[in-house]
Amino acid sequence: MNLDATKLSELDAFMAETAHKTNSHSYVIAVLHKAQQLFGYLPREAMDYIAHAMNIPTAHIWGVATFYHFFNLKPVGKHPVSVCMGTACYVKGAKLVLDAIKEELRITIGETTEDGIFTLQETRCIGACGLAPVMMVGDKIYGDITPKKAVKVLAQIRKETV
Amino acid sequence: MDTTTVNIIIDGKPYAARHGQTIMQAADEHGFHIPRLCYHPRLSIEGACRVCIVEVEGAKNYVASCAFPVSEGMKIHTNTQEIRRARRDIVELILDNHPDDCHTCERDSNCELQRLAASMGIRNRHFKGEKKHYEKDLSSASVIRDPNKCILCQRCLRICSEVQGVNALSHAFRGFQTVVMPAYNLPFAESVCSTCGQCINVCPTAAFVEKNCTQELFEKLNDPSIIKVVQVAPSVRAAIGEAFALEPGRNMEGQTAAALRRLGFDYVFDTQFSADLTIMEEASEFLERFQNKDRLPLITSCSSAWMKMMEQFHPDFIPNISSCKSPMVMMGTLVKTYFAEKMKIDPAKILSVGCMCCTAKKYEAERPELRVNNMAAVDMVITTRELAWMVKSAGIDFINIHPESFDLPLGLSSGGGAIFGVTGGVMESAIRTAYEMYTGETLVDIEIGALRGFSGIREGKITMDKDEIRVAVAHGLGNASELLDIVRKNPQRYHFIEIMGCPGGCIGGGGQPYAGVNSMPLDENILKKRAEALYSIDRAKTIRRSLDNPDVQRMYKEYLGSPLSQRAHDLLHTHYAPKLPQGILPIESTVK
Numbered sequence: 001m002n003l004d005a006t007k008l009s010e011l012d013a014f015m016a017e018t019a020h021k022t023n024s025h026s027y028v029i030a031v032l033h034k035a036q037q038l039f040g041y042l043p044r045e046a047m048d049y050i051a052h053a054m055n056i057p058t059a060h061i062w063g064v065a066t067f068y069h070f071f072n073l074k075p076v077g078k079h080p081v082s083v084c085m086g087t088a089c090y091v092k093g094a095k096l097v098l099d100a101i102k103e104e105l106r107i108t109i110g111e112t113t114e115d116g117i118f119t120l121q122e123t124r125c126i127g128a129c130g131l132a133p134v135m136m137v138g139d140k141i142y143g144d145i146t147p148k149k150a151v152k153v154l155a156q157i158r159k160e161t162v
Numbered sequence: 163m164d165t166t167t168v169n170i171i172i173d174g175k176p177y178a179a180r181h182g183q184t185i186m187q188a189a190d191e192h193g194f195h196i197p198r199l200c201y202h203p204r205l206s207i208e209g210a211c212r213v214c215i216v217e218v219e220g221a222k223n224y225v226a227s228c229a230f231p232v233s234e235g236m237k238i239h240t241n242t243q244e245i246r247r248a249r250r251d252i253v254e255l256i257l258d259n260h261p262d263d264c265h266t267c268e269r270d271s272n273c274e275l276q277r278l279a280a281s282m283g284i285r286n287r288h289f290k291g292e293k294k295h296y297e298k299d300l301s302s303a304s305v306i307r308d309p310n311k312c313i314l315c316q317r318c319l320r321i322c323s324e325v326q327g328v329n330a331l332s333h334a335f336r337g338f339q340t341v342v343m344p345a346y347n348l349p350f351a352e353s354v355c356s357t358c359g360q361c362i363n364v365c366p367t368a369a370f371v372e373k374n375c376t377q378e379l380f381e382k383l384n385d386p387s388i389i390k391v392v393q394v395a396p397s398v399r400a401a402i403g404e405a406f407a408l409e410p411g412r413n414m415e416g417q418t419a420a421a422l423r424r425l426g427f428d429y430v431f432d433t434q435f436s437a438d439l440t441i442m443e444e445a446s447e448f449l450e451r452f453q454n455k456d457r458l459p460l461i462t463s464c465s466s467a468w469m470k471m472m473e474q475f476h477p478d479f480i481p482n483i484s485s486c487k488s489p490m491v492m493m494g495t496l497v498k499t500y501f502a503e504k505m506k507i508d509p510a511k512i513l514s515v516g517c518m519c520c521t522a523k524k525y526e527a528e529r530p531e532l533r534v535n536n537m538a539a540v541d542m543v544i545t546t547r548e549l550a551w552m553v554k555s556a557g558i559d560f561i562n563i564h565p566e567s568f569d570l571p572l573g574l575s576s577g578g579g580a581i582f583g584v585t586g587g588v589m590e591s592a593i594r595t596a597y598e599m600y601t602g603e604t605l606v607d608i609e610i611g612a613l614r615g616f617s618g619i620r621e622g623k624i625t626m627d628k629d630e631i632r633v634a635v636a637h638g639l640g641n642a643s644e645l646l647d648i649v650r651k652n653p654q655r656y657h658f659i660e661i662m663g664c665p666g667g668c669i670g671g672g673g674q675p676y677a678g679v680n681s682m683p684l685d686e687n688i689l690k691k692r693a694e695a696l697y698s699i700d701r702a703k704t705i706r707r708s709l710d711n712p713d714v715q716r717m718y719k720e721y722l723g724s725p726l727s728q729r730a731h732d733l734l735h736t737h738y739a740p741k742l743p744q745g746i747l748p749i750e751s752t753v754k
Contacts, residue, residue, distance in 0.1 A: 059345040
């Protein structure tokens, strides 16, 4: 896979900002964040690129990228779907919502739909317990969600995306 | 070093410690060997296993003695009933995630975890833990990685980064899912791993072991249609005794030759012979470059782990690398050409085996560019450990066996060939021979003190006629990288450089016997004793310069012509090329 040249030069610019700072190696997490923001996930080529640019052995980059759950090692869909499995959401039926979504999208947690639109995740409490059960699509929160409502929301988003 | 004395109390009795020492270091000096697991004296403090906990009065919790510094008036308890219980529970919890297969494990009776469990008195199991289920990584020609046996002490990745500077390994993922692996969980064979095998040396369990080929070899040894030829590296004889519980430093040359014959080898040759040959070629190559003002420094190429690392990390030095094949491959090549012709044997019927202190030699043996007439020069490589096991398995009384000599015409060696196994030895041998080749006079002081010892990088000077030759030696891949950085900054500084991939040179190779009950892997005192074994072989020889070896002289006369002749070039020299993935050397190096 070849990385997009425009995105790479943006990554270069970001790394250049950190390069002259003391302990520049410690900016590796920030740089990985930037890469994920640019590419949607951390492709191996991006990690290789960062490793050579920052002079950090690839094995160490891999160690960091796998340690933090925030980093995606596989491509993610355009719209990440997270169902909150925190206590409040759970007792209000989040599990049923999750099951309905799994069935509708024919994927399980951590997977991406074939058309690349949705990636399903479960999350711990997002601090919106008053709205429980809660589903997030991208940055948008959907409260008081039911299995039926969830499926409808996703269908609508898919329609708008395609 | 800070020498301020600190008064401490260990188990009720007063002792003196030095400011800055850890509790473990101070206790060690006074005869308290606090149990430990992840600690290794050559590596940074990890504090991962918590086995070395002690009670310090006034401290809220038990402290890890490997990491906790002593202070004035500190009262330490190392062996209370409560500490003993806590420590036992810690080890038991490690065992609970560990496969229960000691009796079929390769490290059975050589395992630090097993010894620790025994010393904790774990006779009942109270917990039932989850086991790990990962695939073994069998991709490397040299090293097998088995994450199921890993206890996450991280010695392997510390030696790989801190001592070797290769950084092939890291811990990936987190919590119970943590696995020590190469980047992207790629097969080891596709990583920057140099195949040096030091991870095997320091692993307390069997999470890293060599690619064992003893069963396959036993099968071949029982096949009467094959002519079995073996060669023995210098460092094997200096260390194999340890696998039979002998004191380190015993020279077991004659016993090794005798045992190999009893295992079924038809011809037992000495890699020291081809080490002499390497010196003839390498010294000639050096003098040719020196006189023609070609690219210098010339850098030695005997160490297979170093060669792999060079191709991946330092390809800019390829023009400096000696084109000489390693002594093992020179021998293998001659076995399938010179020896086969002389004995009128079909070389296709020969099984050429290398018995080496090294795991990287297994990788080297598979290099396609080293094939000779479409055959592998060395068909199979076994480590010192594998040989020791074969000898035991075949029921050979190794300790009491009557010593025998190597076979001719590839078994006679000079002292210069013997010291190849110690860091600095190749350079010392090369100087002995090059001096005489260049000046026509014999070098009187042939033991070159400046090149001996174990400091990471050493320098020496020798005057040949009116020319000053500046040489340097590095051992351990981390030191090698450091030395090359010096050369990059100052290319004129040296004329000739020796690099050995392992700490101490081949005597500290990744295929040497596991540490015994009372020692640590890569213990410097043991390395010194192994070195002394090789130095005493050298001292005991009448012939100490490679160019005086009469069988080497005969080989040139009968077969090769002269050093660097066309035939010598075809058979004894090779070439190197950059390899991927390209290695990364951190600028702010953690290498000591």
